[in-house]
Amino acid sequence: xxxxxxxxxxxxxxxxxxxxxxxxxxxxxxxxxxxxxxxxxxxxxxxxxxxxxxxxxxxxxxxxxxxxxxxxxxxxxxxxxxxxxxxxxxxxxxxxxxxxxxxxxxxxxxxxxxxxxxxxxxxxxxxxxxxxxxxxxx
Amino acid sequence: xxxxxxxxxxxxxxxxxxxxxxxxxxxxxxxxxxxxxxxxxxxxxxxxxxxxxxxxxxxxxxxxxxxxxxxxxxxxxxxxxxxxxxxxxxxxxxxxxxxxxxxxxxxxxxxxxxxxxxxxxxxxxxxxxxxxxxxxxxxxxxxxxxxxxxxxxxxxxxxxxxxxxxxxxxxxxxxxxxxxxxxxxxxxxxxxxxxxxxxxxxxxxxxxxxxxxxxxxxxxxxxxxxxxxxxxxxxxxxxxxxxxxxxxxxxxxxxxxxxxxxxxxxxxxxxxxxxxxxxxxxxxxxxxxxxxxxxxxxxxxxxxxxxxxxxxxxxxxxxxxxxxxxxxxxxxxxxxxxxxxxxxxxxxxxxxxxxxxxxxxxxxxxxxxxxxxxxxxxxxxxxxxxxxxxxxxxxxxxxxxxxxxxxxxxxxxxxxxxxxxxxxxxxxxxxxxxxxxxxxxxxxxxxxxxxx
Numbered sequence: 001x002x003x004x005x006x007x008x009x010x011x012x013x014x015x016x017x018x019x020x021x022x023x024x025x026x027x028x029x030x031x032x033x034x035x036x037x038x039x040x041x042x043x044x045x046x047x048x049x050x051x052x053x054x055x056x057x058x059x060x061x062x063x064x065x066x067x068x069x070x071x072x073x074x075x076x077x078x079x080x081x082x083x084x085x086x087x088x089x090x091x092x093x094x095x096x097x098x099x100x101x102x103x104x105x106x107x108x109x110x111x112x113x114x115x116x117x118x119x120x121x122x123x124x125x126x127x128x129x130x131x132x133x134x135x136x137x138x
Numbered sequence: 139x140x141x142x143x144x145x146x147x148x149x150x151x152x153x154x155x156x157x158x159x160x161x162x163x164x165x166x167x168x169x170x171x172x173x174x175x176x177x178x179x180x181x182x183x184x185x186x187x188x189x190x191x192x193x194x195x196x197x198x199x200x201x202x203x204x205x206x207x208x209x210x211x212x213x214x215x216x217x218x219x220x221x222x223x224x225x226x227x228x229x230x231x232x233x234x235x236x237x238x239x240x241x242x243x244x245x246x247x248x249x250x251x252x253x254x255x256x257x258x259x260x261x262x263x264x265x266x267x268x269x270x271x272x273x274x275x276x277x278x279x280x281x282x283x284x285x286x287x288x289x290x291x292x293x294x295x296x297x298x299x300x301x302x303x304x305x306x307x308x309x310x311x312x313x314x315x316x317x318x319x320x321x322x323x324x325x326x327x328x329x330x331x332x333x334x335x336x337x338x339x340x341x342x343x344x345x346x347x348x349x350x351x352x353x354x355x356x357x358x359x360x361x362x363x364x365x366x367x368x369x370x371x372x373x374x375x376x377x378x379x380x381x382x383x384x385x386x387x388x389x390x391x392x393x394x395x396x397x398x399x400x401x402x403x404x405x406x407x408x409x410x411x412x413x414x415x416x417x418x419x420x421x422x423x424x425x426x427x428x429x430x431x432x433x434x435x436x437x438x439x440x441x442x443x444x445x446x447x448x449x450x451x452x453x454x455x456x457x458x459x460x461x462x463x464x465x466x467x468x469x470x471x472x473x474x475x476x477x478x479x480x481x482x483x484x485x486x487x488x489x490x491x492x493x494x495x496x497x498x499x500x501x502x503x504x505x506x507x508x509x510x511x512x513x514x515x516x517x518x519x520x521x522x523x524x525x526x527x528x529x530x531x532x533x534x535x536x537x538x539x540x541x542x543x544x545x546x547x548x549x550x551x552x553x554x555x556x557x558x559x560x561x562x563x564x565x566x567x568x569x570x571x572x573x574x575x576x577x578x579x580x581x582x583x584x585x586x587x588x589x590x
Contacts, residue, residue, distance in 0.1 A: 066342060
């Protein structure tokens with residue numbers, strides 16, 4: 001579905017550059033053995049940026065929860081109302097969550113706990129790709 | 139009058155960590171006066187109903203209600219932001235009649251779309267003795283917590299906490315960044331750009347709650363119906379003044395969705411209103427006009443960093459249900475520790491309900507009426523009215539009285555003073571819990587008829 005195109009900044013450009021190459025990369029703090037998303041200037045646990053690097057993550061997760069949006073103030077999303085807006089829990093690190101519109105899943109027909117896999121979809125305004133999540137085929 | 143000391147941050151006043159022990163000023167600070175402006179759905183453009191004018195009105199009423207002289211007031215705590223979400227358009231001049239009605243401050247929007255110490259004091263010449271001014275943020279609960287702490291510490295003796303909310307014409311959130319085809323800033327990773335409605339986060343948490351514990355959205359109906367019923371008995375509130383009709387469970391179950399499982403009636407309605415409270419020392423309170431209501435303790439949940447008091451950051455892109463529950467529970471721990479009471483001492487609660495659905499998390503977090511995690515929807519099917527043994531939100535809260543985040547304070551004080559009128563609880567309540575706003579960021583207090 002159409003959505004706003006994210007404009008990368010210095011902090012999250014590696015995340016969006018990788019998305020354009022169909023890769024999911026996340027910040028990882030080696031000192032704390034800790035994944036981090038959304039991107040931050042330093043590790044939120046130890047406060048240091050010294051051991052923070054970008055690492056490729058596995059693109060599998062499960063649906064943590066969702067709501068069905070009927071009345072959004074965001075112009076780019078209005079044409080597809082009602083739409084699913086889910087929170088995805090990354091299998092590799094369950095603390096890491098992503099937002100998703102669950103492409104391919106009809107509004108409201110969402111199963112919490114269902115397995116999903118990442119896909120990278122182009123946004124209309126700039127062509128920037130973003131990670132999206134679809135029900136995994138068994 | 140010499141210029142007052144202006145403290146531009148209240149961050150140092152808040153108690154947000156474990157192990158702080160009992161509040162050192164337990165029972166030594168009391169609420170003694172309440173003042174309200176009328177309410178409006180949106181500002182009507184008249185100078186004397188501007189949010190500045192209504193804050194002045196609320197302060198004057200609170201001072202009169204307390205029975206102190208204006209010259210006795212030596213402290214003022216308020217939130218300079220007054221927006222419910224709407225802002226004065228940059229290209230729209232300040233109305234001439236507003237400019238003519240008030241002594242201007244350096245910022246022409248003061249009194250119209252925000253407050254400042256300069257504007258308030260210039261336009262309240264009767265406050266001749268204010269020595270302490272502190273700026274809080276976000277809501278009355280933040281202002282009250284700072285106020286009672288300041289009185290306890292002896293920084294002020296008679297202090298007024300004030301909160302105003304302006305609501306201008308038009309739908310907001312529809313323009314600006316939300317109208318653009320691109321998104322910048324941290325919101326590109328969060329529900330802010332993926333969903334849109336501000337109730338999304340709570341709706342998503344509530345869906346997870348239903349998945350974990352069972353139950354249904356329909357089970358919220360008794361809470362929402364009860365809130366409106368209580369609001370209609372609250373003469374200061376919006377619905378009692380302007381829409382004097384109850385809602386039924388059927389109304390609730392058939393209203394339109396905003397972000398399912400949050401419907402329109404789960405969302406509070408923005409209004410234009412102001413309130414003020416007078417707090418003083420227990421000693422000074424003894425011979426004032428109203429029975430004193432004592433503060434047993436205050437505490438909250440948030441992140442204090444230097445002069446900043448901000449929310450507890452989520453681990454990832456959105457606060458999860460489990461984080462909301464943990465934040466509510468730790469806030470409750472801080473509050474009970476500060477007040478030296480336990481859940482069984484609390485006889486009624488006025489926890490915030492800006493989205494009705496997270497009232498569940500507060501009730502369970504505080505263990506009100508013995509309700510444990512996952513039990514609140516069943517509890518809502520019992521008698522939660524003002525006539526029952528466990529009154530829930532007797533003020534009506536934001537859901538029943540309009541978006542202000544301050545009704546709970548008025549109601550809790552009035553209940554304990556015995557002047558809640560038609561809302562007066564049938565139980566002989568001595569101790570109430572009140573505060574706002576969300577589990578990520580709050581301040582609460584335990585108020586009591588007795589000092590300890």
